[in-house]
Amino acid sequence: MEDAVSDGGVIGVDVGGGGGKERILVSVRLRPLNEKEIARNDLCDWECINDTSIIFRNSLRERSGFPIAYTFDRVFGGECNSKQVYEEAAREVALSVVSGINSTIFAYGQTSSGKTYTMTGITEYTVVDIFDYMQAHEERAFVLKFSAIEIYNEAVKDLLSNDNTPLRLLDDPERGTIVEKLTEVTLRDWSHLKELLLVCAAQRKIGETLLNEMSSRSHQIIKLTIESSAREFLGKGKSSSLVASVNFVDLAGSERASQALSAGSRLKEGCHINRSLLTLGTVIRKLSKGRHGHVPYRDSKLTRILQPSLGGNARTAIICTMCPARSHLEQSRNTLLFASCAKEVVTNARVNVVMSDKALVKHLQKELARLESELGNPGSASGTSHLEALLRGKDAQIKKMEKEIKELIRQRDLAQSQLKNFLRIAVDDRASRQWDESSQVSTSRVTTSEYDDVVSVSATSGFPYRGLNFGFTKFDKSMGTEDWNELHSLRSGKLSENDAFSPSHSISSSNFIRLIPRRSENNTHEAVDTVEDHCKDVQCIEIAESSTSGRKELGISLNERTESQLSTTPNQEHNATRPLSVDSPAITLEQQLQNVRKRIDDLVRPYHDEMSSVSSTVELSKSQSSALTKSRSCRTSMNSVSSPWFQDAGHTDNNTPPNSFLRNFPGRPDQLQRRHVALNCDIDSETLLGLKEMAQVQYDKQCGNSQD
Ligand SMILES: Nc1ncnc2c1ncn2[C@@H]1O[C@H](COP(=O)(O)OP(=O)(O)OP(=O)(O)O)[C@@H](O)[C@H]1O
Numbered sequence: 001m002e003d004a005v006s007d008g009g010v011i012g013v014d015v016g017g018g019g020g021k022e023r024i025l026v027s028v029r030l031r032p033l034n035e036k037e038i039a040r041n042d043l044c045d046w047e048c049i050n051d052t053s054i055i056f057r058n059s060l061r062e063r064s065g066f067p068i069a070y071t072f073d074r075v076f077g078g079e080c081n082s083k084q085v086y087e088e089a090a091r092e093v094a095l096s097v098v099s100g101i102n103s104t105i106f107a108y109g110q111t112s113s114g115k116t117y118t119m120t121g122i123t124e125y126t127v128v129d130i131f132d133y134m135q136a137h138e139e140r141a142f143v144l145k146f147s148a149i150e151i152y153n154e155a156v157k158d159l160l161s162n163d164n165t166p167l168r169l170l171d172d173p174e175r176g177t178i179v180e181k182l183t184e185v186t187l188r189d190w191s192h193l194k195e196l197l198l199v200c201a202a203q204r205k206i207g208e209t210l211l212n213e214m215s216s217r218s219h220q221i222i223k224l225t226i227e228s229s230a231r232e233f234l235g236k237g238k239s240s241s242l243v244a245s246v247n248f249v250d251l252a253g254s255e256r257a258s259q260a261l262s263a264g265s266r267l268k269e270g271c272h273i274n275r276s277l278l279t280l281g282t283v284i285r286k287l288s289k290g291r292h293g294h295v296p297y298r299d300s301k302l303t304r305i306l307q308p309s310l311g312g313n314a315r316t317a318i319i320c321t322m323c324p325a326r327s328h329l330e331q332s333r334n335t336l337l338f339a340s341c342a343k344e345v346v347t348n349a350r351v352n353v354v355m356s357d358k359a360l361v362k363h364l365q366k367e368l369a370r371l372e373s374e375l376g377n378p379g380s381a382s383g384t385s386h387l388e389a390l391l392r393g394k395d396a397q398i399k400k401m402e403k404e405i406k407e408l409i410r411q412r413d414l415a416q417s418q419l420k421n422f423l424r425i426a427v428d429d430r431a432s433r434q435w436d437e438s439s440q441v442s443t444s445r446v447t448t449s450e451y452d453d454v455v456s457v458s459a460t461s462g463f464p465y466r467g468l469n470f471g472f473t474k475f476d477k478s479m480g481t482e483d484w485n486e487l488h489s490l491r492s493g494k495l496s497e498n499d500a501f502s503p504s505h506s507i508s509s510s511n512f513i514r515l516i517p518r519r520s521e522n523n524t525h526e527a528v529d530t531v532e533d534h535c536k537d538v539q540c541i542e543i544a545e546s547s548t549s550g551r552k553e554l555g556i557s558l559n560e561r562t563e564s565q566l567s568t569t570p571n572q573e574h575n576a577t578r579p580l581s582v583d584s585p586a587i588t589l590e591q592q593l594q595n596v597r598k599r600i601d602d603l604v605r606p607y608h609d610e611m612s613s614v615s616s617t618v619e620l621s622k623s624q625s626s627a628l629t630k631s632r633s634c635r636t637s638m639n640s641v642s643s644p645w646f647q648d649a650g651h652t653d654n655n656t657p658p659n660s661f662l663r664n665f666p667g668r669p670d671q672l673q674r675r676h677v678a679l680n681c682d683i684d685s686e687t688l689l690g691l692k693e694m695a696q697v698q699y700d701k702q703c704g705n706s707q708d
Contacts, residue, residue, distance in 0.1 A: 020101070020349040025073050025317040026342050027089035028054055028335075030324050031114040032078030042325040046332065048077040054336075070336050072343060078324065082121025085319065093317040094126040097226050098133045100242030100351040104249060104309035108280075108338060109321030110331040111253030112212035118319055119250040120197075123222060126246065127193050130226065139232075144187040145225040148200045149179055151301050152218035153272045158183050159200040159220070169304060176312070177304050187224070197222075207266055211255065217269040219276065219302050222248040227354070240355045247309060251277065251302075254331065276300040281338055287311045288344035315349045318342050 030046055048054050054075045056068045074089050086094075096103045105122055107115035134142045148159035155166035160183040168180040187193055205217040225245040233239030252273040279300040286295045287310060297307045308314050320339040322332045355363055 020315075020351075021346055022315065022349070024342050024345045024347060025089065025093055025315075026320065026339050027074040027076065027085070027317070028070070028072050028320045028322060028339055029076040029080070029085055029089075029114060029118060030054065030078055030322050031117075033325055034112075037323075037325045037327070042327050044324040045326045045329060046322065046324045048075045051075065070340065072320075072339060082118060083125060085118060086122045086125040089319055090122050090126070090317050091129065093315045094122070094246050095129055095133065096315045096349065097224065097244045097246040098130060098228070098242075100228075100244045100353060101349045102244045102246070102308060102314035102352065103349075104247040104306065104314050104316045105319070106247070106249030106251060106306075106309075106316075107319045107321055108251055108277075108342075109253060109335050110323060110328060111209065111215055111255040113253060113321035113323045113328075113335070115253060115321050116214075116216055116250050118321055119248055122319075123197070123248040124193075126248070127187075127190070127224065130224070131190060137228075139230065140228045141231050143227040145184045145227075146187045146193070146196050146223070147182050147184045147225075148196070148220065148222045149182065149305075150204050150218040150220045151276070151305075152205050153269060154276070154301055156301055156305075157203075157218075159203040160185060160196065169301065176308050179305070184225070205269075207269065209255065209266060212253070215255075216250065216252050217266075217273070219252050219273075220250045221305065222250075224248075240353050240359045243352050243354045247306070249306065249309075251280075254334070256331070276302045279303050280306075281341075283310055284338065284345060285341045287346075288341040309347075311345055311347055313350050313352075314347055316345075316347055 028048075030048060033042060033044055045057050046054055047057060049069075052073065052075060053069055053071045055070075076085050076089070090105045093103045094105055105119070105126070107119045109115050130144065134144075146160075149167070150157050150159055156169065156179055157164065158167055158179075158181075167182060170178050170180050172178050185196060187196070200220065200222065204220055206214050207217045209215045223245050225243065227241050227243045229239050229241035252269075254274055254277050255270050279296060280303055282299070283295055283297060283303045286293065295311075297303045297310070303310065309316050318339065320335050320342075322328075322335055324332075
């Protein structure tokens with residue numbers, strides 16, 4: 001034999017058009033029961049039912065949960081010999097090496113399951129076939145090189161050398177992981193191979209365990225590298241060659257210390273074996289899930305060396321060997337699980353072409369010309385158009401993401417503003433309460449905070465829903481000190497505890513309204529406390545500006561407690577204290593708003609009917625009539641102004657206002673304006689004036705009556 005090529009570069013060429021992607025070929029070989037197993041009447045639990053399926057004879061009741069059938073590329077029963085296994089499970093893959101494709105055949109299984117027995121046969125049959133191929137292809141020159149290592153206790157040893165010094169692993173950018181200073185022998189013929197195999201067997205660490213008298217204590221990797229090139233180009237400096245390797249991997253067997261009864265050095269070996277097999281299993285499992293994330297090849301020397309064979313540039317066949325005995329059931333299952341994962345692993349084999357310097361230069365010149373033509377004519381180049389399409393896709397993706405970012409920012413700002421408003425309301429309420437305490441008004445409360453624009457009014461009255469109390473929190477920001485003084489004197493001088501509004505609304509010009517329930521109608525202190533409590537968990541919602549009506553809509557947020565208190569008893573209160581979320585979906589908030597409006601409508605309706613009857617009996621001025629008409633269109637406002645009057649319990653005479661009405665409007669018709677302002681209602685100044693006059697008339701009448 002002669003050297004096929006001089007130094008040059010290795011080029012990977014796709015196998016066919018598909019790029020050489022294929023799954024690992026996985027077979028299972030079941031050995032017959034051995035003498036020991038037969039002697040102890042061990043039962044055989046496994047059976048190959050056809051060429052591809054093996055089943056578990058479910059004779060043990062407690063194992064009934066196990067899957068009973070496994071399918072692989074090929075399964076071999078105890079009656080199959082190694083030649084058959086080689087031909088059907090390894091030959092095609094192994095012989096890829098003569099075409100310049102890397103390949104690996106390895107045996108995996110528990111100790112004493114027949115790995116060495118299988119791999120010895122496969123190695124020999126492969127080499128025989130390789131020699132046959134070489135003879136059949138005289139037009140090509142072949143070089144066959146042999147090397148062998150073992151990985152014993154995580155140290156790499158050269159099996160063709162007497163030197164026991166562990167070999168280092170190096171990372172080569174072109175060839176991957178290589179073993180430094182490894183002996184490589186050019187194979188002469190068949191007898192030379194037999195000789196080398198014997199040397200390896202003699203060098204390999206073998207020990208006796210309870211399960212195997214000749215148990216391999218290391219992983220063995222025999223490597224045959226084949227280079228071939230056409231004879232006619234040899235020596236002409238422009239030849240190219242094919243170069244590839246086939247690995248025969250005989251793994252050490254997984255073992256249970258308890259079963260192998262290993263101790264001392266056997267136990268240590270067993271630990272190393274199991275650890276590296278565990279890493280192999282992890283690598284296979286990760287690869288079987290599609291190469292996502294980190295694959296821990298470097299966690300063991302075995303996986304590092306076998307990296308190209310596990311999902312890399314190689315064709316790979318795995319033969320999983322099994323002991324059929326019931327006593328090895330768990331180990332057999334583990335082997336089958338490993339095999340199931342392995343058959344999902346995809347490798348990407350390529351033809352490895354080595355070029356002489358001249359051939360390489362020629363090849364590179366061709367490649368350069370192709371690339372230049374693509375650059376000069378970007379439209380026609382398929383590669384360029386592909387890149388353009390890719391760029392367009394990315395651009396669209398970026399735009400979409402920018403939109404999403406904008407939307408997210410908008411949502412964040414909205415949430416922040418809602419939170420801000422909520423906090424402001426909380427601060428206002430606290431300030432109001434402080435003012436209230438300092439004013440020491442026992443019968444009613446008028447509270448201000450350090451903010452000039454904040455006024456709080458809390459009162460109780462004959463509101464039909466007597467379990468409720470509401471408190472004004474904020475008035476319009478445009479309200480000045482004068483307004484405040486008016487209201488303050490109104491509240492402190494005229495209102496009594498019974499005069500106050502039952503349904504009062506927390507309103508602010510900053511578009512918030514809050515309904516705050518109170519448990520007791522008589523105890524105003526309790527009311528204040530309750531109001532404060534509710535301030536803590538009440539939620540506020542921003543009001544939307546309605547451009548069509550030109551009217552500022554009231555945004556109302558009820559906490560569930562307020563809602564539920566309209567219809568529940570005090571005993572149910574505890575279950576209804578959870579506040580609405582600030583960032584509740586708009587649709588929910590809209591529904592709540594509708595609910596509140598409906599509730600207000602329900603509250604106002606009785607008054608509204610009463611008001612109609614009163615207007616027929618009370619003499620009104622033109623402006624008063626007009627005001628009344630307009631006021632009907634604003635039931636929210638009406639409710640605020642008049643409900644104390646017409647809902648006053650026991651009041652039957654519609655021609656005169658009841659005492660409760662007068663207590664609510666004690667000579668201060670301005671209060672009407674305040675309440676309208678507070679409710680942010682759509683009533684113009686003329687209407688308000690009319691209402692004020694109407695209230696004044698009623699008041700004067702009543703005063704006259706009482707003086708009489
Ligand atoms: N298919 C088979 N037919 C007949 N005998 C077999 C078969 N497989 C294995 N044996 C026998 O079983 C014994 C154990 O086999 P082998 O040493 O190959 O197991 P192993 O899996 O390599 O074990 P270890 O991992 O401990 O090295 C050997 O005596 C071998 O001859």
